[in-house]
Amino acid sequence: MIIPESSLIVSCQAPLDSPLFDPKIIAAMAKASVNQGAKGIRINTPNHVKQVKKELPNIPIIGLWKQDYSGYDVYITPCYNDAVVIAEAGADIIAIDGTLRKRPQGEQLADLIHNIQEKLGKLVMADVDTIENAIASAQAGADFVGTTLYGYTKETENLNPPGFSLLEEMSQKLTIPIIAEGGIATPEDAKKALNYGAYSVVVGTAITGIDLKVKAFQAMFQ
Template identity: 95%
Template sequence: MIIPKSSLIVSCQAPIDSPLFDPKIIAAMAKASINQGAKGIRINTPDHVKQVRKELPHIPIIGLWKQDYSGYDIYITPCYTDAVAIAEAGADIIAIDGTLRKRPQGEQLADLIHNIQQKLGKLVMADVDTIESAIASAQAGADFVGTTLYGYTKETENFNPPGFSLLEEMSQKLTVPIIAEGGISTPEDAKRALNYGAYSVVVGTAITGIDLKVKAFQAMFK
């Protein structure tokens, strides 16, 4: 398996209007994470993936492209054309929206997964929100299923990540590796996720989210 079991994956991303939204700065975050023991990196946009791959040629990269399509709610690598760009930039694993929501260009989840695997030769991580979408993604052939979208869809908007209850249910019903992602804010959260059956754990904002962290602290001064 390209990502070691019970390992830390760091999501190195930044808001598009942040000074940190620069390929070299994202790559620096990634290198600092790997230097301290992370075993993989999750990266958004082809430009960022390309820069990280250049500076970390042998590190597993989960790549994605957040794209807005008018009339559709999904935004994590929604279409095959988006996946192609991420694959060509150098990602090893393509993260896609694995929810049951309607997709642009009439694509179906199973077809998207199949094309990424067979045409691009890449593994697929399906980001899901519910046990139904997790099962559907696994049945469609996803190599990994992540709890990434728990709390971020209409179906789960009344719940707050991390989705430990979803993770536990997924570990009982799925045979594919499960990646815990979303709301993992402390080392204790990460350990708990592993105890609930996560294959590996992605941590983002708690490590690299300077903009969001400062904004949260600053709110306390108002």
């Protein structure tokens, strides 16, 4: 199941301590998004993926599992074992950390991508932060590369998403589909991403991030 070109993908996630962190609520967000025209959904955790797939069996799901491994910076589906659980939950595309940072059990990026594709039969979206990691992910066989980690790694912590400059460079140097993700706050941002060469666009906080948006507004009243 593939995501159409020039389409909106909605990331339906919530903080662990939020009352929204409930599979049925996440699925309701996903259904509301699809009702308004979203062509794909990005979902974190096996339970959430399973619930969304149950309620939206014909909608492509980009699944991931944010995992904290002590001593490692990678956290988006860092290991093959994590990918297995997400695949079994029903994800059509597995999103992984596409950087060359160290992984638990000494796994290598290329091996992780290969195993997900060959053993699980799933497509891979590599979330990256720099052009070097984008190229490495593409060479390792990723089916999609996303700008997801731009501004969220040590190498890019002084940069603010959306990573339009990275997106533009990726569109010039890569031949695989590029997904714009991270900091897309307005419809105008999404349109700009498509103009810079994005295959499709993921929007999260601007649509489903109630906790973060309320926190930002509330800070103005302090």
